Structure formats: structure tokens, C-alpha cells
Amino acid sequence: MRGIAYKFGDNISTDAIISGRYKFSISDMKKLSQHLMEDIDSNFTKKIKPGQSFIVAGRNFGMGSSREQAALVIKEAGINACLAKSFARIFYRNAFNIGLLLVETDTDNIDSGDELQLNLEKRILEKCTKKSKQFFKPLSSAMRKLLEDGGAVEHFKKYGGFNF
Numbered sequence: 001m002r003g004i005a006y007k008f009g010d011n012i013s014t015d016a017i018i019s020g021r022y023k024f025s026i027s028d029m030k031k032l033s034q035h036l037m038e039d040i041d042s043n044f045t046k047k048i049k050p051g052q053s054f055i056v057a058g059r060n061f062g063m064g065s066s067r068e069q070a071a072l073v074i075k076e077a078g079i080n081a082c083l084a085k086s087f088a089r090i091f092y093r094n095a096f097n098i099g100l101l102l103v104e105t106d107t108d109n110i111d112s113g114d115e116l117q118l119n120l121e122k123r124i125l126e127k128c129t130k131k132s133k134q135f136f137k138p139l140s141s142a143m144r145k146l147l148e149d150g151g152a153v154e155h156f157k158k159y160g161g162f163n164f
Contacts, residue, residue, distance in 0.1 A: 008057045008061075029069070055074065
């Protein structure tokens with residue numbers, strides 16, 4: 001998959017991903033996704049192109065509350081994947097539950113606006129803009145299967161349980 005990087009720093013909370021002020025007032029994920037990252041960049045959703053964008057961050061992306069809307073709005077907005085040095089544990093689980101790809105990798109040499117190519121099979125992240133490549137942590141076969149099926153929830157519905 002190919003897309004443009006939109007970079008954020010360390011410790012991006014679920015409240016920064018989708019502000020708590022919308023938690024009870026907007027229940028439609030499509031409408032809620034229009035507010036993705038707006039407390040950090042009020043024009044973020046105007047910049048991204050669904051299916052052609054990556055969120056890139058530092059350490060501990062998705063920290064804070066267990067708000068599952070954070071992962072849901074990222075997926076609904078059409079973000080290809082989130083790349084970070086590390087992810088908060090609950091956000092990580094929520095993302096895989098709904099089929100949002102998370103990739104743990106060094107993000108120091110990625111800048112906003114860089115064009116990226118992600119090859120899951122070979123575990124290679126190509127920074128096309130900088131003409132460089134790097135490997136990233138492999139996803140387990142179970143995680144890859146969950147992503148193929150659209151997340152843990154869809155996988156469970158499809159097989160009536162976990163089938164790896």
C-alpha cells in the first residue's frame with residue numbers, strides 16, 4: 001500500500017485522536033471521523049486522501065482512555081495504517097479488533113509529506129521521497145489473519161470463534 005505520511009509526536013492520546021467533546025453528541029462514525037486529529041491539526045481531514053494516507057507517530061500512540069472510537073474513526077477516515085515506535089496497549093487491541101493496521105517501526109526518519117510504500121509480506125517500509133527502505137516488526141500470522149478478515153470481530157462472526 002502506498003500513501004503520504006502525516007506525522008505526529010509522542011504520546012498522542014485517544015482524546016487527541018478524537019476529542020471527548022464529541023463522544024456523546026456524534027454516534028455516526030462517518031461524521032465523527034471528520035473530527036479526526038482536529039485538536040492537533042484543525043485541517044487534518046481536509047489534507048488526507050482516503051486509501052492514500054498514513055498516520056505516523058512516535059512512542060505510545062493511542063495512550064489514555066480505552067475509547068474505541070479512536071481506532072474506529074481512523075479506519076473510517078480511510079487511513080491506510082498507523083506507523084509508530086510503539087502503541088498504547090488498549091489502543092493496539094482496539095485497532096486489531098476492528099481491522100486497523102498498526103505497524104511498529106522507527107519513525108524518526110519519516111517526515112510529514114513523505115511518500116511511503118508499505119509491503120506487509122516482506123516487512124519493508126520504503127520511504128519513496130528519501131529513496132530509502134527499512135524493515136519493521138513482523139505481524140504474527142494470527143494478526144495478519146484478523147486483518148484479512150476485517151478485524152477480530154468480523155473474524156469471530158465469520159468462523160463462530162477464532163480459527164487460526
